[in-house]
Amino acid sequence: MPILVFIESAEGAVKKSSAEAVSYASAMAAQMGEKEIIAIALGNEVPEESLANLGKHGATKVLQVSDERLNQGVIQACAAVLHQAMEKTGSDILVLAKSSLGDPVAARVAIKQQAALASNIVALPNLDEGFVVKRSIYTGKAFTYVKLNANKKILAVKKNAVDLKEDGNPVTVETFEAVLSDADFNVKITKVEKAEGEVLLPEADIVVSGGRGMKGPENWGMLEDLAKVLGAATGCSKPVSDMGWRPHHEHVGQTGIKVSPTLYIAVGISGAIQHLAGVNSSKYIVVINQDPEAPFFKAADYGVVGNAFDIVPKLTEAIKASKN
Amino acid sequence: MKILVCITHVPDTTSKISFTDNNTKFNSNGVQYIIGPYDDYALARAVELKEQSGGSVTLLNVGGSETEPTLRKGLAIGADEAIRVNAEPTDAFFVAKQIAAVVKEGSYDLVLMGRESIDYNGGQVHGMVGELLNMPSVSPVMQLDLEGDTAKVAREIEGGKEYLELKLPLIAGCQEPIAEWKIPNMRGIMTARQKPLKVQEAVSDETMTSTLRYELPPPKSGVTLFQPDQIKELVDALKNEAKIL
Ligand SMILES: Cc1cc2nc3c(=O)[nH]c(=O)nc-3n(C[C@H](O)[C@H](O)[C@H](O)COP(=O)(O)OP(=O)(O)OC[C@H]3O[C@@H](n4cnc5c(N)ncnc54)[C@H](O)[C@@H]3O)c2cc1C
Numbered sequence: 001m002p003i004l005v006f007i008e009s010a011e012g013a014v015k016k017s018s019a020e021a022v023s024y025a026s027a028m029a030a031q032m033g034e035k036e037i038i039a040i041a042l043g044n045e046v047p048e049e050s051l052a053n054l055g056k057h058g059a060t061k062v063l064q065v066s067d068e069r070l071n072q073g074v075i076q077a078c079a080a081v082l083h084q085a086m087e088k089t090g091s092d093i094l095v096l097a098k099s100s101l102g103d104p105v106a107a108r109v110a111i112k113q114q115a116a117l118a119s120n121i122v123a124l125p126n127l128d129e130g131f132v133v134k135r136s137i138y139t140g141k142a143f144t145y146v147k148l149n150a151n152k153k154i155l156a157v158k159k160n161a162v163d164l165k166e167d168g169n170p171v172t173v174e175t176f177e178a179v180l181s182d183a184d185f186n187v188k189i190t191k192v193e194k195a196e197g198e199v200l201l202p203e204a205d206i207v208v209s210g211g212r213g214m215k216g217p218e219n220w221g222m223l224e225d226l227a228k229v230l231g232a233a234t235g236c237s238k239p240v241s242d243m244g245w246r247p248h249h250e251h252v253g254q255t256g257i258k259v260s261p262t263l264y265i266a267v268g269i270s271g272a273i274q275h276l277a278g279v280n281s282s283k284y285i286v287v288i289n290q291d292p293e294a295p296f297f298k299a300a301d302y303g304v305v306g307n308a309f310d311i312v313p314k315l316t317e318a319i320k321a322s323k324n
Numbered sequence: 325m326k327i328l329v330c331i332t333h334v335p336d337t338t339s340k341i342s343f344t345d346n347n348t349k350f351n352s353n354g355v356q357y358i359i360g361p362y363d364d365y366a367l368a369r370a371v372e373l374k375e376q377s378g379g380s381v382t383l384l385n386v387g388g389s390e391t392e393p394t395l396r397k398g399l400a401i402g403a404d405e406a407i408r409v410n411a412e413p414t415d416a417f418f419v420a421k422q423i424a425a426v427v428k429e430g431s432y433d434l435v436l437m438g439r440e441s442i443d444y445n446g447g448q449v450h451g452m453v454g455e456l457l458n459m460p461s462v463s464p465v466m467q468l469d470l471e472g473d474t475a476k477v478a479r480e481i482e483g484g485k486e487y488l489e490l491k492l493p494l495i496a497g498c499q500e501p502i503a504e505w506k507i508p509n510m511r512g513i514m515t516a517r518q519k520p521l522k523v524q525e526a527v528s529d530e531t532m533t534s535t536l537r538y539e540l541p542p543p544k545s546g547v548t549l550f551q552p553d554q555i556k557e558l559v560d561a562l563k564n565e566a567k568i569l
């Protein structure tokens with residue numbers, strides 16, 4: 001039976017986390033001896049060519065529901081479409097990237113489909129003792145192995161759970177007709193405020209994050225310069241967003257965004273347990289802090305003890321130099 | 325306005341997590357329990373809304389008797405009454421079924437939850453309850469104001485905010501800065517003892533998943549330190565060892 005993958009987009013492009021979800025489905029299909037991986041994109045913002053390229057990541061077919069109303073992620077409408085798509089394609093597994101839209105949509109589809117749902121999945125399933133997934137719990141402090149007992153399953157996958165597959169070929173994009181009623185759009189979106197052209201924090205492979213040690217918002221330029229040479233997103237600690245130095249959507253940690261990039265660079269952040277909870281699934285952590293006793297060094301792979309104002313510009317230059 | 329606030333009873337954010345019985349049980353030894361931080365924001369906003377426009381705030385937890393001190397704390401913060409569904413919260417689906425039954429029974433206008441629990445981290449329960457009751461659900465909500473039967477909501481989206489208007493009844497998964505956490509005062513603590521805390525049994529025992537075992541992440545192997553004049557060496561390490569740049 002085919003595996004369905006929900007594709008999200010940002011600024012007219014397929015989100016990298018969705019491409020990873022397709023790669024996940026593809027690796028899982030290989031485990032299960034399934035052949036068909038159907039990616040489904042909602043709305044008409046992503047050009048057909050980019051959708052066709054989902055084939056590179058392992059999709060064997062792409063469906064598009066080009067209803068303009070779906071461009072803004074209305075939770076109930078997205079859930080209604082995915083439910084219909086699972087029915088029509090006969091898929092009994094839905095894979096998606098964990099995200100602020102993906103989680104609530106998955107929850108609603110799970111009820112409609114009477115499916116077992118697991119979110120925060122960090123590895124491919126184990127099929128030896130049923131269908132068992134490994135998920136991150138206690139905000140990154142532990143993992144659990146959960147058995148999905150229903151016939152239908154929904155898997156919300158965390159970033160970096162599998163390597164991105166890139167050796168497939170483009171596939172055809174077909175239209176999928178969904179039946180949507182006004183009741184599915186019973187939410188009025190009055191305004192959207194969105195930073196444009198920025199690397200999205202939950203999607204980023206590299207994150208440059210600053211804490212109270214940065215002293216004030218006027219000093220963020222050097223972190224932005226570093227982020228720019230790295231193609232990174234910027235993040236911050238909670239006090240920094242509480243004081244309004246940085247916008248709330250950059251706040252990382254227990255009560256903020258949880259990130260799992262390949263590289264997390266923490267500058268002037270002490271490494272309180274609540275901050276670490278949001279970053280401890282990063283592959284590599286670099287800490288820059290003037291206090292050798294800062295707890296963050298215990299969670300770090302690489303560290304520099306010293307003044308951020310001196311080290312950050314040097315680091316930016318050294319990276320630039322290494323790229324030439 | 326009848327507001328229901330669903331709260332979790334979770335280990336304090338500074339807790340060290342460990343397991344017993346061959347990694348099949350959470351080790352609660354020495355662990356301090358709190359209201360889930362996101363649920364605490366939901367409760368604070370519920371109390372504010374009640375102060376503004378009247379009505380009542382009911383707390384709900386699905387859990388064993390050990391969660392009652394946490395419910396009492398919520399009562400001390402300003403909720404009027406509490407309900408405990410006496411059952412082990414085995415999975416999100418099970419919990420959602422219990423909450424949906426309570427919402428239906430009590431015809432609440434507004435159901436506030438946290439964006440996610442900090443133990444299970446599913447971010448699922450609000451969406452599931454919404455679907456079970458055919459009610460809209462929004463999450464993560466950073467702002468929520470009421471004008472008659474319309475809720476004006478700001479939802480966090482990746483890289484920004486989205487402003488929405490929806491009709492009540494409605495379910496919201498809350499996060500900061502929707503309100504400031506409230507600390508119970510002496511009077512609150514005194515009156516909390518007299519407020520009703522109703523215990524009722526689960527309406528169904530259906531689950532969709534079962535937890536087999538737990539695991540702790542492997543310990544970090546230790547940090548490699550560089551001097552402030554060895555930045556080039558750091559970049560080389562990122563390049564050659566970590567293979568990132
Ligand atoms: C329930 C709860 C939830 C929380 N959730 C979060 C959360 O989600 N995210 C979060 O971040 N926090 C959270 N916190 C707060 C957390 O406990 C810490 O207070 C916070 O992370 C500290 O932020 P900081 O490291 O930026 O500041 P500080 O602790 O003040 O640390 C500043 C650091 O900068 C260093 N420094 C100073 N000057 C320089 C310089 N010139 N060069 C280099 N280094 C310098 C200092 O040595 C120090 O280590 C939460 C707290 C609670 C109780």
Ligand SMILES: Nc1ncnc2c1ncn2[C@@H]1O[C@H](COP(=O)(O)O)[C@@H](O)[C@H]1O
Nearest residue numbers: 330386413437438440441446447448449
């Ligand atoms: N056992 C429970 N009792 C009451 N409310 C709960 C329970 N579990 C989860 N919730 C609510 O659902 C929200 C989301 O939880 P979760 O889906 O586990 O991340 C929490 O923030 C709570 O508001």
